[in-house]
Amino acid sequence: MGPQMGYDRAITVFSPDGRLFQVEYAREAVKRGTTAIGIKSSEGVVLLVDKRITSNLLIPESIEKIFKIDDHIAIATSGLVADSRVLVDRARLECQINKLTYDEPIRVEGLAKRISDHKQQYTQYGGVRPYGAALLIAGVDNNGARLFETDPSGALVEYLATAIGEGRDTVLKLLEEEIDPEKRISFEDSIFLGLKCLYNIAKDKLNAETIEIGYILIKDAIVRKMDPKDVREYVEKVKYLYKDEINKEDKE
Template sequence: MQPLQQQNAGYDRAITVFSPDGRLFQVEYAREAVKRGTTSLGLKSKEGVVLIVDKRTVSRLVEAKSIEKIFQIDNHIGAATSGLVADARALIERARIESQINRITYNEPILVGGLAKKICDMKQMYTQNGGVRPFGSALIIGGVNGEEVKLFETDPSGALIEYKATAIGSGVQAAMDVFEERYEDDISLEDAINLGLDALYEATEGRTTAQSVEIAVIEVDTQSYRKLSDDEVSEYVEALLERNAEEEEEESEEEAEEAVEEEADETAEDEASEETSEDVVDENVTEESVGEKDSEE
């Protein structure tokens, strides 16, 4: 019988062919492209949706403003991307077209979930047609339907899941750990921004700066998409860095106190062992003295 690797050989060359264990390797490779991208986050709050992205540049010569990871789809919908930038741009353009078609046809804004499903339908078609490949990009689509706040994540396979808070990209695990621990259903928009930045800080291992962060919000009150200005982002990031500096200082103090306590415990143990040794020596001396007296008698 042939080894499993030989059995699977060639199944990753055609998008429309399943492997013997039911996998589409090209779709999995597209997911890997997303995992290699920078981290993007989305959170729901009772006041709206928050989208945050890390647009860290690979060179100081790159103009940070030229890197787009957050896009406006319609007045009430925005999207954050991770993965292949060109693929994401194509999906964003398609989403904008679908939104305008709905507005012209029905004279009303498209539902956030309806738009997300249309994008996922398009993604799914690119997993079963010959001569094409899956989109190597994932989207977090957020928006408001009247008083309802919606947040969806789309997968390269065309899968669609609604979330309260989610992340995509290279730092997804660290960010989701923060969300799992600290997210609350009644979180305010302000707290959601701070929580998202805390998650991004963990995802980037502390390499978060005002120049590398982009934030957008879609509020229930205004029913409109708004990207935060550079000054607003700087204020949030400065507060983030101050919080983490204080936490690191507290941790350092606790570690120093623990080190002092451990040293004190070790010193006490050493003194106790020395006293025990002295007692043993005294007992031995006493026994020898008694033995000598007995022998003299």
């Protein structure tokens, strides 16, 4: 029996070295999920997801990874699909409650904290399990463009750019190399950078039909999804621009 046996069967039991194994297992479920990327730009925030279709029989449009939560907030998910759907419904409910209570749209940070608190509650009660899903919560409010990441433990962090799901470490390394914290990139460049990261992971398997792009611009604070035709054009440009560069890095 491994040293964790006896400590990984209940969510409320800490191991001697201070670990909650069920939370760590939930994080592993997220790591096996599809890659989702969020990037703040000078004009707003963009979310990109590779839906990773595994069968030719699947209809790509039937799989949704970027969800409109309110007019000004969107969420990208990775991990267990059913868990993500429940959290998305919870987020939409929180937006409506805030609107009815205070007669104003919820702030992005406020929603992110409420969802994180909800996820954290599922790490401290017996008879439940943590959500096996991570979220990128993006939106625009009075404080400008915001981008938050929340994991199965309920931890909440704000980023200029981040990623969840498969290949997260690889994407973060590339984002850190490409983004100057003192200077915001343009909206156009943020899309190219996000697709470059996805291409870095998928290589020649990157398929425009499985890429989903959502964005919120500061000028109107409205969630939009990019037309598949425009997504296809961006993907083809990225394949042409970065193929030689990435292949050279792989050889080195």
